[in-house]
Structure formats: C-alpha cells, structure tokens
Amino acid sequence: MSRLLVCPPDFFGIEYEINPWMRLSNRVDHDRAVHQWHELMRVLEQDIGVALERISPLPGLPDLVFTANAGVVVGRTAVVSRFRYPERRREEVHFARWFREHGYDVMSIEEGLYFEGAGDLLGFPDYWFGGYRQRSDIRVFPILSERFHREIIPLELVDSRFYHLDTCLCPLSGGDLLYFPEAFDSYGQTAIAERVSSGFRLAVPEDEALKFACNAVSVGKHVVLPIGCPATQSWLRDRGYETHTVHLDEFMKSGGSAKCLTLALD
Amino acid sequence: MDHYQERVALQGHIIDSLVLAKVLDLILMMGGTFDLEDVHIGKTREEPSHARIVIKTASKTLLDDILKAIQPHGASVEREANCRTQPAPADGILPEEFYATTHLPTRIRLQGRWVEVDGIEMDLAVRVDEQHSTAHTIPMGEVREGNQIVVGREGVRVTPLQRPSERDVFGFMESQVSAERPHGPVIADIASRMHHLREQHRLGRSGSNILLAGGPAIIHAGGREALTWLIEQGFIHILFCGNALAAHDMEADLYGTSLGYGLRAGRTVPHGHEHHLRTINRIRAIGSIKAAVTSGVITHGIMAACVRQGVPMVLAGTIRDDGPLPGVITDSVQAQSAMRALIPGVRLALLVASTLHAVATGNLLPATVPTVCVDVNPSVPTKLADRGSFQTVGLVMDAASFLAELARALGRST
Numbered sequence: 001m002s003r004l005l006v007c008p009p010d011f012f013g014i015e016y017e018i019n020p021w022m023r024l025s026n027r028v029d030h031d032r033a034v035h036q037w038h039e040l041m042r043v044l045e046q047d048i049g050v051a052l053e054r055i056s057p058l059p060g061l062p063d064l065v066f067t068a069n070a071g072v073v074v075g076r077t078a079v080v081s082r083f084r085y086p087e088r089r090r091e092e093v094h095f096a097r098w099f100r101e102h103g104y105d106v107m108s109i110e111e112g113l114y115f116e117g118a119g120d121l122l123g124f125p126d127y128w129f130g131g132y133r134q135r136s137d138i139r140v141f142p143i144l145s146e147r148f149h150r151e152i153i154p155l156e157l158v159d160s161r162f163y164h165l166d167t168c169l170c171p172l173s174g175g176d177l178l179y180f181p182e183a184f185d186s187y188g189q190t191a192i193a194e195r196v197s198s199g200f201r202l203a204v205p206e207d208e209a210l211k212f213a214c215n216a217v218s219v220g221k222h223v224v225l226p227i228g229c230p231a232t233q234s235w236l237r238d239r240g241y242e243t244h245t246v247h248l249d250e251f252m253k254s255g256g257s258a259k260c261l262t263l264a265l266d
Numbered sequence: 267m268d269h270y271q272e273r274v275a276l277q278g279h280i281i282d283s284l285v286l287a288k289v290l291d292l293i294l295m296m297g298g299t300f301d302l303e304d305v306h307i308g309k310t311r312e313e314p315s316h317a318r319i320v321i322k323t324a325s326k327t328l329l330d331d332i333l334k335a336i337q338p339h340g341a342s343v344e345r346e347a348n349c350r351t352q353p354a355p356a357d358g359i360l361p362e363e364f365y366a367t368t369h370l371p372t373r374i375r376l377q378g379r380w381v382e383v384d385g386i387e388m389d390l391a392v393r394v395d396e397q398h399s400t401a402h403t404i405p406m407g408e409v410r411e412g413n414q415i416v417v418g419r420e421g422v423r424v425t426p427l428q429r430p431s432e433r434d435v436f437g438f439m440e441s442q443v444s445a446e447r448p449h450g451p452v453i454a455d456i457a458s459r460m461h462h463l464r465e466q467h468r469l470g471r472s473g474s475n476i477l478l479a480g481g482p483a484i485i486h487a488g489g490r491e492a493l494t495w496l497i498e499q500g501f502i503h504i505l506f507c508g509n510a511l512a513a514h515d516m517e518a519d520l521y522g523t524s525l526g527y528g529l530r531a532g533r534t535v536p537h538g539h540e541h542h543l544r545t546i547n548r549i550r551a552i553g554s555i556k557a558a559v560t561s562g563v564i565t566h567g568i569m570a571a572c573v574r575q576g577v578p579m580v581l582a583g584t585i586r587d588d589g590p591l592p593g594v595i596t597d598s599v600q601a602q603s604a605m606r607a608l609i610p611g612v613r614l615a616l617l618v619a620s621t622l623h624a625v626a627t628g629n630l631l632p633a634t635v636p637t638v639c640v641d642v643n644p645s646v647p648t649k650l651a652d653r654g655s656f657q658t659v660g661l662v663m664d665a666a667s668f669l670a671e672l673a674r675a676l677g678r679s680t
Contacts (some may be wrong), residue, residue, distance in 0.1 A: 127311060138285070138340040142278035142314055151311040153283040156339070187284035194282065 003051045004044065005098075005263040009037045010057040012065045014254055016084045019163045021255030033250035040224070040258060043244045044192045048222045053265060055098045061091055066256045067263040068166060070095040071117040074148050075266070078104040081117040084135045090094040096118045107147070118263055121163035124171050127151040129193070131165025135156070151152070153195065155188040161210070166259045170214045172223065176239055177201040178216065178232060180209035202235045212248075215257035226257045270322065270329040270380070271423075273303070274341040277316035286317055289336045296324040298332045318344070318587055331434045336646045349374040349421030351394050351414040358407050363417040364391045366426055367403055368619060369633045369654065374401050374532065375421035386632040387606070388654055392416040405606075407599050434458065435659055436636040442502060449663055449671065456482045457636055457675035459614055460501050466613075469505060475503040477612045479618025479627040480665070482510035483642075485524045489618075489666035492673040497571035501676060504608050505572055506627055508620070509546075509587040511526075512579075515568040517545040546589035555579075580604045584622065606630055617658075619665035621646050628655040640668045 013028045021238035044050040057064055069088070071080040079208040083089045099106050110113045120136040121144065122130050128150055132138040134157045140151040155165065159182060162168035168183035169192075177196045181189050181203050193203070204213045213229035223236050236243050248257045280286040288303075293300050301423050303318040319341070323329040333343060353360035365514050368431025369388040373380045376398045383392050391401040394414040401416070409415065416422065434455035484493055496502050500659050514524045519593045522529055526538025558564045559573040572579050581594040582601035595601040602635035615637040617624035628650045631637060637658040639647040661668060674680060 019475065133338055138278070139342070142340075145278060145312070145314055149312050151279050151282075153279050154285055154340070155283065156288075187288045191283045220291075 003053060003265040004217075005053045005069050005070065005265055006041065006053060007055045007065045008057050009033050009065045009251075011016045011059045011062055012037075012057075012251075012254075013062045014060050016085075016087045018087055018190075019255040020161050021253065023253070024075075024254050028253055029251050036247050036250055037261065040246045040248065040261060042226055043246055044219075044262070047244055048118045048219050050219055053102070055095070058094060061094065063088055063254065064091050065251075066254075066260040067095075068118075068260045069117045069119045069164070070263050071099070072121050073099075073104065073118075073263065073265050076104055077107055077148075079109065079115070079117070079144065079147075082109045082114055083116060084114040084171070111138055111145070112142075113137045113140050116164060117165050119260065121152070122166055122169070122171055123150075123152075124175060127153065129165060129169060129171070129192075130170070131157045134160065134163040136188060153191055155191065156185055157183060158185050158188075159183045161255075163255065164260070166215055167255070168209065168211060168214050170216050170218065170229070170259065172218045172236075172239075172241065173220055174239070175200055176241075177238075178204055178214045180204045180206070180214055182206070183209070202232065204229075205231050208232050212252060212257035215259040217258045218264055224258050226252070235264065269382075271320055272325050272335070273318060273320050273328060273346070274336065275316065275318050275344050276339075276341045278340060279308070279312050280317065280340070281315050285339055286315075289319070289339050292335050292339075293319070293321055293332055294333060296332050297328055301354045316508055346375055347420045348376060348378065349394075349416050350418050351398075352417045354409045354413045356411050357593070358409055360391050360406055360409055361415050361417050365392070365416040365419065367392060369631065371425040371632070371634065373425070374416055375423075375424045376401070380423070385606075385610070386634075389629065389631055392422075393642055399519065405599075405602070406547060408603070436506050436657075437524045448659075449661060449668075452638075452659065453668070453671050453675055456614075456616070457672060459636065460672075460676060463613055464500050473611050474613055475611045476501060477504040477506065477608070477615045477627070478502045478618060479506035479615070479620065479623040480511055480618040481508070481648045482514050482525075483619035483624060484568075484665045484669065485514040485518060486527070487614055487619070487664055487666035488529065489669040490518055490524075490529075492569050492666070492669035492678065494571045494674050495678050496568065496669065497568065497575055497577060497674070499676065499678075500575065502577060504612065505568075505577055506605055506608075506623055507579070507581060508623065509531060509581060509590040511620075512569055512581055512591050512594075513546050513589070515541045516549060516558070516564050518556070519564050519567045519570070520545055520548070527552055543588055546591055549591050549595055550589065578608060580608065582623070582626070602626070602630075615634065616640070617650070618668065621649070624650055625653060628653065628658065631655065640665060 012033055014022055069081055071078050078108045080096045096106055114137045116135040120131040121128055130152045132142040132154050138154050160245050162183035166181040170178040208229040208231055211228050212226050213232040216223050216225035221241050223241045224244045226248045233243045271443050299322045301320040304422055305317045308315045321332055367390045372383040381401050385403040387403050390405050392401050393404040394401050435452045463474045463476050518524050518529055521541040523538050523541050526534050527533045552558045555569050559570045564570050583590050583594040583596040611650055613643050615631055615635055617627055617639045639658050640661045641648050645664045650658050
C-alpha cells in the first residue's frame with residue numbers, strides 16, 4: 001500500500017511572498033482551506049486506499065503543509081531538503097526529526113547547495129527528472145544520482161510561475177507524462193520528448209497548467225488533480241486512468257496543489 | 267587571439283538532458299570559444315558523464331559574464347593553484363626548482379588571478395614583483411638576491427600558438443627548410459609584410475619594427491647595396507650584427523673591397539687583406555661609427571644608412587674580432603641584454619647569413635614574431651628550428667640574392 005506524508009493545515013496561511021502566486025494581500029480563507037485539505041485526504045484514504053502519515057503542524061511554519069518539499073525518500077533513506085529561501089529553512093529540522101523518529105536514514109545536502117525535495121525530483125522507476133534554476137541547484141543531482149544509482153536528467157525551469165518541477169511535470173505509472181512544455185527551455189523540451197514518446201505524454205494546455213493540472217498525485221491507476229482541468233482529465237481517462245478532482249484553490253494562493261500537499265514515502 | 271581562459275568542469279547526466287549542449291551554445295552565443303578537453307560519456311544510463319571545457323575569450327569581462335551565465339547549469343570553475351615563488355638565494359643564482367620559460371605566451375596565477383608574463387623569451391626565469399601583481403622574464407645573470415622567482419609548474423600556463431589569420435608563408439608555421447622550395451613566393455610574402463609594417467612604422471604605431479640580424483657574408487657576397495637600399499627606404503628598423511659586417515661595410519666604402527676582394531673587380535687587390543684593419547683603425551681614431559658618418563669619412567653603405575635613418579644597432583663582438591670597432595660590445599652578457607632591450611616591438615625578424623647572430627637572435631624572440639632565416643647552408647635554419655624557434659621560415663639561398671630579390675620585390679629598380 002502506498003504511504004504518503006501529509007501535514008494538517010492548522011497554521012497554513014500566507015505570511016511571506018516567495019513565489020509569484022503568493023500575495024500577502026490575498027488572504028487564505030482558513031476554514032475553506034481546512035475543508036479542502038480534509039477532502040483531499042478523504043479521496044486519498046477512502047477512494048484510493050492510500051495510508052497517510054501525519055506530521056504535526058507548527059505555528060510560524062505556514063508552508064509545512066507542503067510536505068512534497070520535506071525531502072525525497074528512496075527506500076529507507078530520506079534526503080532532507082535545504083530550502084533556498086530562509087522563510088522555509090526552519091522547516092528542515094522539523095522534517096529531519098520526523099524522518100529520524102520514523103526510522104529513516106537521514107541524508108543531508110552539503111552546505112551551499114539548495115534542494116527542495118520531491119518538488120524538484122520526480123520520475124519513473126528507472127530514471128528521474130530534476131528541476132533546477134528556480135529553487136534547487138543542478139549540482140545536487142550528480143550527488144543523488146551517485147547515491148541512488150539512478151539517472152537524473154536535469155531540466156531548467158524557465159518560468160517563475162512554475163518554480164518547482166512538480167508544478168509543470170508529472171510522471172504517471174505506466175510511463176505516461178503530463179507536462180507544460182513552456183515551463184522548460186528548448187533543450188529541456190527536447191530532452192523530455194526524446195525520453196517519452198509523443199503518445200505517452202500530454203502537453204497540458206496553458207489554462208490548465210495554470211490551475212496546476214500537473215501538480216497531480218499519481219497512485220497506481222489513480223490520479224488526483226485540481227478541479228477545472230477537463231482536457232487533462234479526458235486525456236487521462238483515455239489513457240486508462242481513474243481521475244479524482246478536488247477543490248484546492250485556497251492552497252493555489254500559496255502556489256501549491258494536490259501533489260505539493262503530499263510526499264511519497266515508499 | 268583569445269587571451270583569457272578558464273577551465274570548467276561539468277558532470278552528471280549532461281548528455282541526454284542537453285545540458286552540455288546548452289552550456290557550449292551559451293559560450294558561443296555570448297562570443298566566446300571553447301576547447302572540449304576531456305569528455306567521458308557514461309556507459310550505462312546510471313553512469314554519469316563529465317566534460318572539461320576550456321573557455322576562451324578576448325576580454326576578461328566577457329569571460330566573467332560567460333562563467334556567470336553557465337554556472338547555474340552546473341559548470342564549476344576548476345580552481346587552479348597559484349604559482350609558487352621562492353626568493354633567489356644570491357645574486358645571479360636562481361632557486362633550484364626555477365621555472366624555465368619557453369618562447370610562447372605564458373601566464374601565471376598570482377593570488378587567484380592570471381597574469382601575463384612580460385618579455386617572453388625562451389630559457390629564462392620568471393620574476394614576480396613584490397606586490398605579486400606583475401611578472402617579467404629575467405635572465406639568470408640579472409637575478410638579485412631575494413627576487414621572487416617562480417618555481418615548479420603549478421599555476422603556469424603556456425598558450426600554444428594559434429595559426430595566424432594571414433594565409434601567407436608564415437601561416438603554416440611548419441619550419442620547413444628546403445633548398446628545393448621555390449623562393450619567389452616566400453620572398454613575395456616577406457615583402458608584403460614589410461610593406462605593411464613600414465606603413466605602420468611611418469604612422470608611429472608601436473609593435474611594427476622589422477629587425478635584421480646579419481653576418482659579413484652579406485658584404486662578401488654582394489648584398490651590401492640591396493641592404494643599404496632597404497635601410498634607406500625605411501624597411502629595416504633595427505640591426506643586429508657583429509664587428510665584421512660593420513668593418514667590411516665601411517671597408518667597402520673606403521677601399522672598394524671586402525676582406526681584400528675588390529667588390530667590382532672580383533679579385534684580390536694588393537695588400538687588400540689590410541683594408542679592414544686600416545678601416546677599423548680609422549674609425550677607432552674618429553671615436554665612433556656615428557662620428558665617421560656625420561663627419562663625412564664614411565659616405566655610403568649599411569652603417570651610413572643606419573646612422574642617417576636613426577636605425578638602432580647592436581654590434582656584438584666575438585672572440586676572433588679584430589679591433590674591435592668602437593661601439594662593439596665585447597661582453598656577451600651585456601650584448602645579449604642590449605639586443606633583448608630592442609626586441610619588444612619587433613614584428614618581423616630577418617636573420618641573414620650568420621649562424622651566430624641567427625641563433626642568438628632566435629633565442630631572444632618570442633614565438634609570436636614571424637621569423638625568416640636565410641642561409642646558403644641548410645643546417646642554419648635547421649639548427650634554429652631544432653633549438654626551439656619553430657616559427658622560423660627557412661630559406662636556403664645566398665644572402666646577396668635574397669636581399670636583391672627582396673629589394674626588387676619592394677620596388678628597387680636594378
């Protein structure tokens with residue numbers, strides 16, 4: 001059974017601006033956010049049958065809810081993130097403690113390099129993609145590649161609205177891929193096209209990419225994605241996936257959606 | 267020529283991701299060039315690849331801009347060590363491990379900065395100033411106790427010569443010496459360079475000097491008139507020779523002979539063997555070659571032309587010299603440094619009919635100076651090339667024919 005790490009949104013809110021989505025003036029409706037989060041958890045647990053691990057929220061860490069950025073978990077090893085912005089750096093200790101307490105070998109990234117976890121490292125069983133330039137440092141990938149014996153193809157993120165790789169690229173089981181090509185430069189687009197043949201990838205239309213269609217949670221043949229992405233949904237169904245949609249617009253105010261709110265544990 | 271360079275390393279899955287292609291494109295698009303020094307492509311998907319790239323630019327600013335642009339893509343500057351220096355233990359003595367120069371453009375790393383070594387010449391040491399900001403070559407004999415001298419090879423970069431853009435005989439840089447090679451095109455190329463350099467020289471541009479180093483065979487063989495013409499027409503800007511060339515040139519003016527041979531009659535004249543001694547004696551009595559010319563005793567020839575044109579001369583003496591003439595430097599080390607002082611600014615060197623002066627001058631010239639060595643004996647240009655002056659174009663021909671043909675190519679009517 002798939003296990004995901006999540007964090008209840010008790011202290012979620014917008015307290016700083018570190019991506020183009022965040023506006024201090026754009027207040028989060030807290031009750032609505034809590035309701036949306038619980039609905040996502042219900043879909044994951046009840047409709048899909050995922051096991052959820054909950055890390056306790058902390059006041060003053062509004063983005064702890066986005067557990068995808070805690071780090072990346074490979075087997076029993078957890079590579080803890082080193083955030084680019086000091087606003088999120090205080091989350092590192094908290095995540096590291098959780099991993100340690102849950103029996104993971106904790107690996108940290110050397111000083112001076114940034115790495116924002118599963119937000120920037122995701123892929124297929126035999127190779128991964130690594131997003132760099134906005135948040136993570138490209139120099140991290142050779143280190144992780146050597147550690148986990150996995151090919152990591154770095155992709156430069158060129159649009160600040162898609163500041164993490166998981167906002168514009170989503171590998172699915174069965175080798176399919178959702179992505180928003182314009183978030184990458186021509187080299188990245190070519191690299192993706194050479195790896196995933198055209199029938200297996202959907203170039204998500206811009207309006208749906210901006211609703212974070214690519215920030216989907218993929219568990220087996222289930223795909224959970226934000227509501228309002230009909231073209232993506234229809235392509236997924238044609239490819240044999242069962243889609244689940246949820247309202248997550250309160251979290252979009254912070255630049256995150258379904259995938260950002262979860263971290264795959266194994 | 268690209269003067270600035272830095273070596274960067276790139277590693278990871280840089281091939282399929284096109285990161286290497288992107289970095290190389292960036293370098294070119296921004297106006298730099300690169301050499302891919304070492305590329306290792308991973309044999310399996312998991313195995314990473316790595317590449318070492320030498321980036322070259324024409325300016326420091328451009329190099330910095332390129333480094334800044336490619337660093338986010340993982341290119342990291344390979345930090346090279348600063349060069350090491352040690353104080354000279356005593357006057358005239360270099361530290362044991364001193365770095366010996368080549369005649370190629372050389373830079374050393376001082377306090378993290380690449381600094382051009384000035385006065386490039388082969389077989390010298392490199393002295394660093396007290397502030398560790400400049401570097402200059404220094405001959406062993408001129409070293410003073412405590413001078414900071416570069417030791418070892420760390421932090422020293424020698425730049426191989428790039429093929430010159432001019433597509434003439436100097437563009438090949440192959441040191442070919444052959445008596446069978448047709449001389450005409452080679453001389454035409456030399457003439458065309460000289461023509462261009464004379465224009466530059468007349469405009470007062472620095473770095474446009476033509477140097478001629480020659481032996482007395484020029485006079486014996488009948489090349490005196492052609493060389494005199496070349497000097498008078500402003501094609502020669504520096505002259506290196508010995509006692510003999512000067513003595514026989516003035517002998518010809520005073521007696522019409524060269525080493526006793528009547529230059530017109532072509533045979534020995536009675537007591538002709540004394541002529542050069544009498545010439546030397548006369549000039550010694552006057553006090554200097556310059557005074558002999560200005561006073562009207564010497565009226566024509568190479569020495570007269572040099573004095574009138576203000577062409578600086580270095581007369582280096584040898585062990586077999588008669589006299590010698592006033593102005594001949596008999597201390598070889600002093601002669602060497604007088605010659606060395608005139609090398610900066612030389613853009614073409616003609617080494618004609620003298621093994622001794624050709625090799626001595628060749629040793630002083632940086633590889634960047636196009637050089638022609640003319641001798642009837644093929645072993646002279648070969649010797650020069652063997653001693654490292656690979657930029658030399660060798661011409662196996664008689665000095666007089668060479669100078670006459672060269673002068674004709676430059677417009678002298680005969």
